[in-house]
Structures are given as structure tokens and as C-alpha cells.
Amino acid sequence: MTRSALSTPLLAVRGLTKRYYGLTAVDGLTFSVPARSIVGLIGPNGSGKTTTIDCISGFQRPDAGEWSLDGCRLTGLAPYRHAVAGLTRTFQAVRSYEELTLIENLRVAAQEHDGHGWWAAFMGSEALRRAEAAAEARGRDLLSLVGLSSYADHSAAILSYGQRKLLAIAAALMPHPDLILLDEPVAGINPTMIRSIEDIIRRVNREGIAVLIVEHNMQFIMNLCQHVVVLEQGRKIAEGPPALVRSDPRVLAAYIGTAPESASDG
Secondary structure, three states: OOHHHHHOEEEEEEEEEEEEOOEEEEEEEEEEEEOOOEEEEEOOOOOOHHHHHHHHOOOOOOOEEEEEEOOEEOOOOOHHHHHHHOEEEOOOOOOOOOOOEHHHHHHHHHHOOOOOOHHHHHHOOHHHHHHHHHHHHHHHHHHHHOOOHHHOOOEHHHOOHHHHHHHHHHHHHOOOOOEEEEEOOOOOOOHHHHHHHHHHHHHHHHOOOEEEEEOOOHHHHHHHOOEEEEEEOOEEEEEEOHHHHHOOHHHHHHHHOOOOOOOOOO
């Protein structure tokens, strides 16, 4: 990845603040995700990671701050508007329609962003038929990408927990995003599946899609990300390349509960 790609902000977040009944969950957070990069957002439990991506994907309304994607201001817009602009996400709690097949799940994901309203659906327009054919083709390509093509026409109810995470990644990729937010993508799954997801993220990133990952698995983050942002109690306490962040006394203190004796308080 070139220096210019890493220095060009795709997602810019400025002064993000979210409070719950007097408790400040995110406190004036400013950070960016460069174009074509993989960035980790980490911190102890309760540090504000998921609240942050809930806000910047439109699922929660912040008390202050703003964010933009490739210069397009997204602050306050509904989740589907974020997706149309090029920002999609997965969730900690894996979501799928179990009564539908895998390819039908991905068609549903596409329909949320294809730009065709109820009238086109009612009339069965040619544009709608083209969109449905394109969604079918892309869905099958993405199922191949995540290793689920053999289950394409089977009910999502048969999938394991790890396979559901793979389906969720495929669904988030359906509308051709510029940036995908992954919330705990490898939590609760086995090492083999973790390696598969790491490979998928690398392949997606090579195609030009930026990735912002919230994750507790530090080895996964340090192996995969070019840049890491660290939160504690809603505030950014460190950011930089993985090797630098891993040795930062403030990060050690946040995770271990005490800083090394040689660390300065300044």
C-alpha cells in the first residue's frame, strides 16, 4: 500500500460525543480511516468502541461531532443513507433470515440499497429485473469469496455460528462499499475460522475496500491492521502502527490496570 493511500482520509470522524443519562460513552473522539487501509479500533470493555461505530453507521444519534466519507457528510443520516454513500457494517449479534436461503439473504441485503422503490417492484420493471440478476450474480460471487458457495441454496438455519459471521460479511459487501465496519468479527469462533476471516479481509482490502475493525482479539488486530486506535472510557489514548501501540504505556495501563514503573505520567 502506498504512502499516499495511507495518508488520504476516507472516513473522517471529528469530535464524536455520545452520552447516556449523564454517562459519557464517547468523549470528543477524532480519528480517520485512510482509503484502502485496515484500521483497528480497540480498548477494554466499556471503552466506547461499539458505540462509536453505532454512531458513525447511523444506528445511534450522537450528542456532538460529525463524520464524513470521502468528503460526503453523513452526520445524522439514516443507516441506509450511509450504505448508499459507501459505508456498511456487521454486528456483534449475527443477523440473518433463517427461513431464507443464503442467496436469498444476500438478495435482501441488495434490495435495501439498489435504489428501486415499491412502484418498480409492483410493475416488475426491466430495471428491477436487471438489478435482481446483478444481485444474484454478486451474491454467488461473495458466497464463493467467504467459502459458503456450496450452501447457497440452503436455509441459513443450518449454518454454524462462525458461518453466520461469514454470511454477515458477505451481506455487508453486497452494495459495493468503500468502507466496511466489522464489529467483533472473530469473537467466539475457532482458530481455523479466524484464519479464514483474516484471509477474507485481506482479499477484500486488496480489492480497494477499507476496513475498520472492532475486536478484542489483540493478535488478530496486530497481525492484520496497519493502524490502530485505542480507546479508554470513551477517549482516544493512543493511535499508530501496531508495534508502537502495543508498547505504549497508556495502552498497557488500560489493559493491565497499571503502567510500567518507567512510564512517565506526563
